[in-house]
Amino acid sequence: MSSANGDLTARARIRDAAIELFAERxxxxxxxxxxAERAGVSSGLLRHHFGSKDGLREACDEYAMxxxxxxxxxxxxxxxxxxxxxxxxxxxxxxxxxxxxxRSMMEASSTSLFDAAMExxxxxxxxxxxxxGDPDAYLAVLIAMKISMFLMxxxxxxxxxxxxxTPAGHRRMLRASIEIFTLPMLTTExxxxxxxxxxxxxxxxxxxxx
Amino acid sequence: MSSANGDLTARARIRDAAIELFAERxxxxxxxxxxAERAGVSSGLLRHHFGSKDGLREACDEYAMxxxxxxxxxxxxxxxxxxxxxxxxxxxxxxxxxxxxxRSMMEASSTSLFDAAMExxxxxxxxxxxxxGDPDAYLAVLIAMKISMFLMxxxxxxxxxxxxxTPAGHRRMLRASIEIFTLPMLTTExxxxxxxxxxxxxxxxxxxxx
DNA sequence: TTGACGGCTACACGGGCGTGTAGTTCACTA
DNA sequence: TAGTGAACTACACGCCCGTGTAGCCGTCAA
Numbered sequence: 001m002s003s004a005n006g007d008l009t010a011r012a013r014i015r016d017a018a019i020e021l022f023a024e025r026x027x028x029x030x031x032x033x034x035x036a037e038r039a040g041v042s043s044g045l046l047r048h049h050f051g052s053k054d055g056l057r058e059a060c061d062e063y064a065m066x067x068x069x070x071x072x073x074x075x076x077x078x079x080x081x082x083x084x085x086x087x088x089x090x091x092x093x094x095x096x097x098x099x100x101x102x103r104s105m106m107e108a109s110s111t112s113l114f115d116a117a118m119e120x121x122x123x124x125x126x127x128x129x130x131x132x133g134d135p136d137a138y139l140a141v142l143i144a145m146k147i148s149m150f151l152m153x154x155x156x157x158x159x160x161x162x163x164x165x166t167p168a169g170h171r172r173m174l175r176a177s178i179e180i181f182t183l184p185m186l187t188t189e190x191x192x193x194x195x196x197x198x199x200x201x202x203x204x205x206x207x208x209x210x
Numbered sequence: 211m212s213s214a215n216g217d218l219t220a221r222a223r224i225r226d227a228a229i230e231l232f233a234e235r236x237x238x239x240x241x242x243x244x245x246a247e248r249a250g251v252s253s254g255l256l257r258h259h260f261g262s263k264d265g266l267r268e269a270c271d272e273y274a275m276x277x278x279x280x281x282x283x284x285x286x287x288x289x290x291x292x293x294x295x296x297x298x299x300x301x302x303x304x305x306x307x308x309x310x311x312x313r314s315m316m317e318a319s320s321t322s323l324f325d326a327a328m329e330x331x332x333x334x335x336x337x338x339x340x341x342x343g344d345p346d347a348y349l350a351v352l353i354a355m356k357i358s359m360f361l362m363x364x365x366x367x368x369x370x371x372x373x374x375x376t377p378a379g380h381r382r383m384l385r386a387s388i389e390i391f392t393l394p395m396l397t398t399e400x401x402x403x404x405x406x407x408x409x410x411x412x413x414x415x416x417x418x419x420x
Numbered sequence: 421t422t423g424a425c426g427g428c429t430a431c432a433c434g435g436g437c438g439t440g441t442a443g444t445t446c447a448c449t450a
Numbered sequence: 451t452a453g454t455g456a457a458c459t460a461c462a463c464g465c466c467c468g469t470g471t472a473g474c475c476g477t478c479a480a
Binding site for chain 2: 028086090111114115134174177178179180181182186191
């Protein structure tokens with residue numbers, strides 16, 4: 001995956017450089033000229049191979065997803081249901097790929113990536129001893145929360161003074177998230193209390209409505 | 211806050227329009243021409259009042275934060291420590307302001323907004339009966355998770371078929387998040403197991419390292 | 421040897437962006 | 451009443467973006 005690898009075909013180098021830059025800056029801010037430069041080719045060749053910037057993005061989507069499942073199957077065997085965050089904490093390439101996929105998910109017009117995450121969440125819910133009152137909302141928020149760790153890695157890195165892109169940094173983040181998901185932040189009473197406070201606030205707002 | 215309000219000064223209308231558009235599209239994709247158009251003024255006037263796009267953003271930051279504390283104090287009294295998400299679920303203006311602040315936090319070069327959230331998180335931790343092993347990482351991830359609900363509202367809205375911008379939609383999301391933070395997703399054993407799996411995977415990766 | 425074709429480059433085009441500048445209107449004041 | 455400055459507009463500049471086009475160079479089959 002390193003862009004310094006000159007053995008790869010130009011097409012592969014472009015694709016790898018694109019995934020790197022898309023992951024670093026986001027889709028829109030990453031320009032095809034910068035991608036071409038990092039790949040060591042002209043920007044025209046990028047067009048020649050992928051047609052357009054969006055075509056390149058689709059190729060990256062496809063490649064990143066297939067590569068992620070390949071890594072998962074190689075590390076955990078087929079049929080394994082593993083959190084992408086765990087792989088990313090362990091495997092450097094998975095980290096990059098997952099960062100890219102999250103960026104793509106954020107800026108894409110379609111929600112196909114999010115839909116896929118929802119679907120695999122539903123089968124997970126079936127095997128779990130959870131029965132949330134609003135399963136879809138529960139899953140959607142949960143997915144958003146997991147994604148957020150990748151989305152805000154720059155801010156988190158700066159605040160914690162450690163690069164969350166590195167396996168070590170990401171592992172630190174992952175440990176914290178496991179802690180969050182293990183020790184409940186609110187007791188059941190506090191949860192009900194929060195919901196009641198919410199409902200009572202609604203009434204007061206409807207009365208004033210600045 | 212409505213941009214249809216012609217009673218406000220042009221400066222206020224520009225600022226409100228900017229917050230709306232910044233919140234809708236993000237800072238970079240929102241152009242000063244579109245902001246000026248929504249405010250019903252020329253783009254030059256925007257420059258006249260705020261100097262530059264970045265100056266406008268800073269003015270919006272300042273305004274949004276002061277307005278948020280004003281709303282919080284009006285609804286809950288001073289010295290109240292409330293989750294912004296709760297206010298957003300109840301108060302339409304707070305929803306917009308919080309959406310803007312999250313966008314700004316994501317795209318800003320400085321982490322001052324994130325730092326502020328960390329600081330208020332630390333005082334919360336002191337009064338809580340939590341003692342996470344890595345408090346800073348715990349808080350950073352927690353803040354990222356809360357923010358994610360605003361960050362991914364477009365995707366969540368599309369997946370759930372309901373606009374999360376509306377108080378009703380956001381309330382649905384908030385209920386789900388309360389559920390997540392109340393019922394632990396992992397038992398303590400599962401948590402330890404996950405950490406052990408993590409550590410064992412590290413060894414296997416260091417051995418192969420593709 | 422020739423011709424065709426894919427890989428590849430150089431460069432120009434059109435558009436949208438933030439920014440800069442000159443000028444107009446208008447309320448207030450000395 | 452003349453002057454002064456703030457509010458506001460119109461318009462042009464320069465930059466960078468994705469895209470389009472023309473052409474070069476090597477390989478390989480006929």
